[in-house]
């Protein structure tokens with residue numbers, strides 16, 4: 082039920098990259114305010130309002146209102162990464178609907194999307210609307226209704242883990258050759274020192290939320306500074322906190338830590354600049370042994 086092209090709700094602007102999925106609740110508790118009703122809003126009285134979403138989900142269905150490759154005005158951050166680089170899912174919380182079924186359907190949809198983009202670690206690619214602007218959204222999930230955010234993320238992760246035939250089922254072993262898959266953010270920075278001759282970076286996407294161990298930092302030698310969409314990669318640039326990075330270098334897995342409840346993808350131990358470092362297997366993909 083696509084919104085009409087060329088109106089304020091769907092200007093036809095291309096998304097400028099893929100950073101993940103932003104989750105919302107409609108906070109529209111009116112009876113009958115289900116997914117179809119919301120899709121009809123964008124085709125009717127809201128078509129010239131700068132508010133829209135890629136998908137709206139209720140207890141029975143997911144409705145696509147704006148194609149995934151087009152910007153929907155849902156995250157409230159203007160031309161920021163939320164609007165320009167994430168796909169939005171609105172979860173209906175109409176009073177005559179089943180919020181648990183609706184949220185479970187959003188889990189399924191989010192997993193389907195992430196799978197198509199080759200994402201294996203859900204936590205790095207799922208955002209609350211709150212992340213972009215501080216808005217109290219998704220209102221229900223933020224109140225544990227029908228379950229909290231961590232549960233939502235882990236349910237999506239469980240779906241990704243259960244997938245066969247995608248990057249999610251790779252099993253890395255000592256000697257596997259791997260590369261980094263994607264563009265990441267530098268969340269922490271270590272200046273050159275005796276252990277890290279080129280310095281090192283801390284990246285939440287590669288170490289389950291925060292680098293807490295001494296070997297969770299990635300030596301900077303093989304890291305390129307780049308734009309958020311991966312363009313303009315510069316392997317000689319000075320790295321700063323907040324920069325985006327990528328890495329095209331091939332690594333050999335030196336050791337592995339098997340998946341656990343808290344580390345569902347497992348951990349690969351890699352080496353660069355003469356130092357070993359730990360990395361979530363999710364952002365890695367295996368390349369053929371050459």
Ligand SMILES: [Zn+2]
Nearest residue numbers: 105106210218
């Ligand atoms: Zn929202």
